[in-house]
Amino acid sequence: MTTANRWNLPDLGLGVGLRTTHFRHIVEKWPRVDWFEILSENFIDTEGRPLYYLDQIAERYPIVMHGVSLSIGSADPIDFEFLGKLKSLAARVQAVWMGDHICWTGVAGLNGHDLYPVPYTEESLKHMIERVRTCQDFLERPLVLENPSTYLTFRASSMTEQEFIARLAEESDCALLLDVNNVYVTCRNHDLDPFEYLAPIPYDRVVQIHLAGHTDHGTHCIDTHNGRVTDAVWDLYAEVQRRRGNTATLLEWDADVPKFDVLQREVGRANRFRDQLRVANA
Amino acid sequence: MTSSAEAKDLERLQRWMLAVVTHPKGASAGVAAPGARGLLPAAARDLEAVVTRSRQLSALDRLGIYADMYYLRLLEVLAAEYPTTRTVLGAQKFEQACRAYLERHPSTERTLQSLSVDFPKFLKRRLRGQKGARLAVDVARIERAMEEVFDAPRAEPLKFEHLKKIPADRWGTMRLKLTPALRLLALDCAANEYMAALRTRRKARAPAARPSFVIVYRNHLRAWRMTVTREQFALLGLLGKGWPIGRAVYQSCRHMRVRPERLTTMLSEWFRDWSAAGLLVEIAGPT
Numbered sequence: 001m002t003t004a005n006r007w008n009l010p011d012l013g014l015g016v017g018l019r020t021t022h023f024r025h026i027v028e029k030w031p032r033v034d035w036f037e038i039l040s041e042n043f044i045d046t047e048g049r050p051l052y053y054l055d056q057i058a059e060r061y062p063i064v065m066h067g068v069s070l071s072i073g074s075a076d077p078i079d080f081e082f083l084g085k086l087k088s089l090a091a092r093v094q095a096v097w098m099g100d101h102i103c104w105t106g107v108a109g110l111n112g113h114d115l116y117p118v119p120y121t122e123e124s125l126k127h128m129i130e131r132v133r134t135c136q137d138f139l140e141r142p143l144v145l146e147n148p149s150t151y152l153t154f155r156a157s158s159m160t161e162q163e164f165i166a167r168l169a170e171e172s173d174c175a176l177l178l179d180v181n182n183v184y185v186t187c188r189n190h191d192l193d194p195f196e197y198l199a200p201i202p203y204d205r206v207v208q209i210h211l212a213g214h215t216d217h218g219t220h221c222i223d224t225h226n227g228r229v230t231d232a233v234w235d236l237y238a239e240v241q242r243r244r245g246n247t248a249t250l251l252e253w254d255a256d257v258p259k260f261d262v263l264q265r266e267v268g269r270a271n272r273f274r275d276q277l278r279v280a281n282a
Numbered sequence: 283m284t285s286s287a288e289a290k291d292l293e294r295l296q297r298w299m300l301a302v303v304t305h306p307k308g309a310s311a312g313v314a315a316p317g318a319r320g321l322l323p324a325a326a327r328d329l330e331a332v333v334t335r336s337r338q339l340s341a342l343d344r345l346g347i348y349a350d351m352y353y354l355r356l357l358e359v360l361a362a363e364y365p366t367t368r369t370v371l372g373a374q375k376f377e378q379a380c381r382a383y384l385e386r387h388p389s390t391e392r393t394l395q396s397l398s399v400d401f402p403k404f405l406k407r408r409l410r411g412q413k414g415a416r417l418a419v420d421v422a423r424i425e426r427a428m429e430e431v432f433d434a435p436r437a438e439p440l441k442f443e444h445l446k447k448i449p450a451d452r453w454g455t456m457r458l459k460l461t462p463a464l465r466l467l468a469l470d471c472a473a474n475e476y477m478a479a480l481r482t483r484r485k486a487r488a489p490a491a492r493p494s495f496v497i498v499y500r501n502h503l504r505a506w507r508m509t510v511t512r513e514q515f516a517l518l519g520l521l522g523k524g525w526p527i528g529r530a531v532y533q534s535c536r537h538m539r540v541r542p543e544r545l546t547t548m549l550s551e552w553f554r555d556w557s558a559a560g561l562l563v564e565i566a567g568p569t
Contacts, residue, residue: 041392041393041394042393044393045393045395045396046395046432046433047433047434047435047436048431048432048433048434048436048463048500048503049432049503049504052503069392069393071392074296075292075293075296076293079392082392104296106300106389107293107296107297107300108293108296108297108300109390110300110304110388110389110390111388111389111390111391111392112300112303112304112348112352112389113352113355113356113389113394114303114348114351114352114355116296116299116300116303116348118292119292119295123291123292124292127292151344151348152333152334152341152344152345152347152348153333153334154295154332154333154334155330155331155332155333155334156295156332189336189339189344190336191336191337218338219338219339219343220336220338220339220343220344220347222347
């Protein structure tokens with residue numbers, strides 16, 4: 001088991017994704033939760049209600065920034081104006097770390113607002129490594145990149161997604177956010193064994209774990225973030241905890257968002273595994 | 283360093299995939315469309331030469347997942363931003379308009395805040411001459427303005443007490459700065475009253491054609507809309523352009539049939555209300 005990450009980034013405990021529907025509850029009740037993750041794009045290009053609440057919340061809780069449109073795998077040039085906005089927001093909320101997904105979201109100036117897979121080839125790996133390094137230099141901190149849920153693979157791929165991620169992390173020196181629900185969804189969609197997927201991940205680079213619900217359509221799975229974490233995903237979480245040790249863990253719930261206390265209870269279920277580790281390590 | 287040939291291959295593959303999954307008629311039509319075929323001819327002949335199948339899904343099914351999600355996601359955004367426009371048009375006609383809009387105005391931004399910036403104008407062209415077009419367009423303009431003021435920059439409002447301290451003889455040459463979270467809308471019908479009626483009743487009668495003036499603004503973190511008179515609308519417009527207060531008042535109120543002392547009282551009430559609504563943020567002397 002790896003017990004620390006290479007940047008000594010802290011184990012923040014159990015957090016939840018900050019969603020607009022809970023703003024008032026949070027600033028009125030200041031609920032017991034270890035930290036919040038924000039969707040970066042919801043707080044840039046706006047100076048209204050979202051930032052008003054975020055400023056208050058950031059004074060009381062650690063904040064992690066997680067984005068969806070960095071498009072690190074895109075063939076388009078890096079958007080430094082966007083990176084600048086991310087950097088400003090990170091300074092404003094004293095973000096503990098910031099990241100996005102291993103994917104592309106648009107090309108030729110157009111944005112599909114989805115997390116599209118790249119072909120897992122030497123060429124796209126080299127391309128992405130260069131871009132990650134450039135972004136990290138600009139942001140002056142490691143990027144924390146997440147494995148996406150994917151629904152297709154390209155024939156041109158010459159390595160597995162997990163091999164691609166491991167090499168990307170090592171060669172660009174970035175950190176990883178391991179989304180265990182995405183591992184489950186991707187493996188279901190590509191007929192893979194999720195436990196085998198977990199094997200090559202460099203755990204000393206994993207600084208955060210995501211948990212979420214998904215929708216199983218029988219023929220495939222969609223990463224819908226609309227419900228409780230399934231038992232199969234909890235099994236993967238236990239495995240990652242075993243390999244990695246206690247790591248900052250976050251519950252994402254974006255559709256049919258329930259009351260805040262439901263989120264608290266759901267993410268609190270992760271304590272079972274964290275406590276087991278504490279006992280085992282004692 | 284990535285070679286330019288390799289970068290070109292990646293770009294071609296990404297452009298192909300985006301063309302396929304954003305095609306308005308779905309992934310199957312997207313693969314067959316000239317745009318995608320021009321980028322990757324091999325995919326049109328044998329899709330599985332580019333995208334693999336899984337045990338349960340074909341390559342086309344798998345692309346279809348992304349294609350379905352593209353429209354679902356963006357239609358959901360538009361429906362959330364234009365709920366009353368949707369009611370006016372009906373769900374089906376609204377969705378058709380949104381799909382046509384997205385085809386014509388695909389997103390070029392990393393955030394979704396400006397996705398629908400041209401939707402009211404698009405709707406005006408699309409619905410020209412159709413029944414209910416006037417109301418739908420006016421409601422869409424109000425709903426777009428609500429989105430814009432929600433995200434507009436913050437500015438500290440000017441207190442009315444501050445305005446009251448300014449000597450009467452200096453008012454005429456002073457200039458007021460309005461909050462950036464304000465939009466002025468000259469409409470073709472009483473769309474604001476229609477929206478208000480819909481909030482209390484399920485159905486409301488479509489208003490007749492007549493000029494209507496609405497301001498949309500943010501105050502205490504919420505977006506508000508208010509119908510104003512022609513004179514108030516004109517005055518706010520001129521103040522917003524930086525006119526001195528005296529000239530702006532004369533220009534906007536010169537046709538009002540009220541005694542000067544009544545006009546003074548009215549202006550005082552207007553500025554008090556606008557100050558309370560957070561519309562006024564700065565006052566300065568002649569430059």
